[in-house]
Amino acid sequence: MTAPGGYLTISVALFCIGLYGLVQRRSLIAMLIALELMLAAASLNVVALTALTAGAQHLAVTRQIGVGHGSSVGQVVALILIGVAAAEAAIALSLFVAIQRYASTINVEDLSELKG
Amino acid sequence: MTWAAAVFWLSGAIALAGAVLAVGLRNIFHNILGFALALVGVAGLFLSLGSDFLAVVLILVYVGALAIAMVYAVMLSYPLDTKPEPRSVPKVLGAAALAMLVAAALYVVVLSARFQPAAGPPETSARWVGYRLLRDYVLAFELISVLLVVAMIGAVMVARKARMPKEALKPTPRMVG
Numbered sequence: 490m491t492a493p494g495g496y497l498t499i500s501v502a503l504f505c506i507g508l509y510g511l512v513q514r515r516s517l518i519a520m521l522i523a524l525e526l527m528l529a530a531a532s533l534n535v536v537a538l539t540a541l542t543a544g545a546q547h548l549a550v551t552r553q554i555g556v557g558h559g560s561s562v563g564q565v566v567a568l569i570l571i572g573v574a575a576a577e578a579a580i581a582l583s584l585f586v587a588i589q590r591y592a593s594t595i596n597v598e599d600l601s602e603l604k605g
Numbered sequence: 606m607t608w609a610a611a612v613f614w615l616s617g618a619i620a621l622a623g624a625v626l627a628v629g630l631r632n633i634f635h636n637i638l639g640f641a642l643a644l645v646g647v648a649g650l651f652l653s654l655g656s657d658f659l660a661v662v663l664i665l666v667y668v669g670a671l672a673i674a675m676v677y678a679v680m681l682s683y684p685l686d687t688k689p690e691p692r693s694v695p696k697v698l699g700a701a702a703l704a705m706l707v708a709a710a711l712y713v714v715v716l717s718a719r720f721q722p723a724a725g726p727p728e729t730s731a732r733w734v735g736y737r738l739l740r741d742y743v744l745a746f747e748l749i750s751v752l753l754v755v756a757m758i759g760a761v762m763v764a765r766k767a768r769m770p771k772e773a774l775k776p777t778p779r780m781v782g
Binding site: 492493494495496497498499501502503504505506507508509510512513514516518519521522523525526529533536537538540541542543561562564565567568569571572573574575576577578579580582583584585586587588589595 | 613633659674677696701712715741749753755757761764
């Protein structure tokens with residue numbers, strides 16, 4: 490088993506590529522893609538850390554499986570994250586379609602009706 | 606080099622390459638394809654961690670459902686003659702500087718953290734995931750299903766045509782005749 494450092498490094502890179510896309514892109518769908526990349530990086534972090542490092546002593550799950558062993562709790566957290574991300578993307582994509590119908594654009598720089 | 610290490614390096618390269626494509630290309634359809642590639646890479650990383658069930662679910666949900674839904678959204682919301690968005694140099698530089706800054710800060714944290722490595726192999730099989738999901742974390746599991754139902758109904762309500770502006774609801778001559 491490799492140490493978690495490699496996974497954390499890839500996760501940092503994924504997160505920051507997503508951050509760059511979120512800031513630089515102007516299409517709402519491209520921004521959603523960047524946001525999903527950041528979410529995937531976060532769940533990669535959680536899974537790598539729980540699988541490869543010894544659990545914290547005070548957690549009930551550590552007492553169940555024995556101190557010093559990796560646990561599958563991170564996988565459960567990642568599954569829940571995937572579910573939330575799917576719900577979020579469904580709402581976001583339907584909002585984009587509604588915005589496109591209303592304003593004829595999904596470029597965020599043209600959606601400035603609330604600007605004073 | 607063990608198999609796990611080989612899978613790790615290959616999947617990491619695929620994930621990062623896909624992420625760069627998903628963010629860097631200017632055609633939105635190519636972005637979605639790059640996104641799918643990046644998620645395949647992340648699924649490979651999960652495989653190298655022994656999380657086979659999670660890897661399959663990730664590919665099913667992200668590549669199988671989410672990327673397809675994004676393609677549909679592009680179909681419904683992009684006029685075919687849309688030009689690729691213009692790129693302003695200061696904005697690109699600013700975004701790159703921000704991302705580099707955050708990456709440096711996070712990487713300092715990663716380097717300075719000391720983890721106690723796991724003594725034994727992790728509980729990796731799907732049996733363990735099911736055990737955790739349906740016994741210890743069953744409340745979160747059920748709440749997720751409620752959340753998904755609410756999100757689906759909400760998505761249908763938001764995207765439905767009844768919310769169009771009034772001019773669009775007037776009957777067109779073709780509908781009258």
